[in-house]
Amino acid sequence: MEKCWFIDCHCHLTAEEFRQDINDVIEKSKKAGVRACVSVTEQQSEFEEVIDLAERYPESVMACFGIHPIQSSANGHRSVTVQLFKSLGQKSAMVAVVSTAVTWIGLDFTPWFVSTSQQREEQQKVFALQLDIAKQLDLPVNVHSRSAGRQTIAFLKEQGIWNALLHNFAGRPSVALEGVQAGFCFSFPPAVTRNDQRAKLIRQIPLENICLETDSPSLGPKKEERNEPEKIRIACQYIAAVKEVSVETVCEVTTCNALKLFPKVHQRLKE
Template identity: 60%
Template structure:
């Protein structure tokens, strides 16, 4: 499971299935994090996320989603409709508590999704979850590894108006198609190690950028667990790339996150 963390000035991800989860949440508060938006990857995480959000009202914001790559302990594999079926009752039961649908999307990494049949299955799973987002007027948090352009085109075809393409690694031209559709793009601390991502960041308007950590993954150093308070790293990097002050990036990305995750505005005031 991951957490979308929205600092007073941003939005981020953090893992929450560790024994020290509550310690991490408390430390995040002390470090200045105002709120966290948590995204799931499979239905086994749903109940725990709801319970945590009940323990941290106005701070931990839940999202449900079935990720395009699943791992039941026997190695990663492409998602199937059976994986989604196990989640359907949870979606219906807790839809009023959710601030977004995610993490959902497409992953066409060749060694994970080698066949056309598997890619078609991913599209079916994604479509049904996009239907939930439209029905409940929720944004979607989207994974698009090795499928940046395909993902954006599919979102547009399905009539999605509110989307966050997290850790987007597609071509700048694909990103600009998403910008035209009104989508947002977020970048984690690991972006500082990827020169290709700099080109994307240069071309995406600041009005379409959010921040993330994707904790516990995608931190500044692979050998270390990523944490939510690393949110300042992508902020400072984006500021450097765009020739802006970090304060300007903080302010803009906070505004963007609250525009995208609109239900947060009510929950933050609880």
């Protein structure tokens, strides 16, 4: 695999787990063939951190900005609201920088976080506001869809979004194929190797609609260990085995898919 190189389409390099050794993490990823890490935000507090990382490692870290549908608070976690979103001044923060994509946005209808129709409606309103930003800035979207795969894909189509990545998608194959028909991409982390539940899904999604991610520091091959971008080849090898094609083929096609999906990554790598 020496000639292969990768793009990690969804990771969290601003996570607390990387605070002490981020330089080593990035250097290891380079040696493993990872040319670019699309580092996403979950909350506004990460915006300045990811900008700083992108400035320190311009050849490796591609910054993305967005507000996740589930927000951390002093009392645990809560579903995002329009009021909270507007209080963050998120649009001005995103317009002020050159963003690779609008992310980490989407819907999360996990029952223990979201129990009412009002909460689901609020999430959809915030999702729509961020999709409007993506359309205004002509940026792709990097989308979360936990317990809401069908609703998320339908909503993206309703909002006129066609350049989207469904990260760590775990919905039904029939739902994923609706996204495939719309031209969406789906990315999978190393955690897919822990069991074979995703195999049927991966088998049915065309390789031309698949990208690679690590979701570092989470979703590695071993739950108890910190995940890193260098482990992206594990996801690549698993997908190759499921689809019965060479690892080199998966590497080449998924990298091409990522470059099409994220034009600013492609532009940065050519500079």
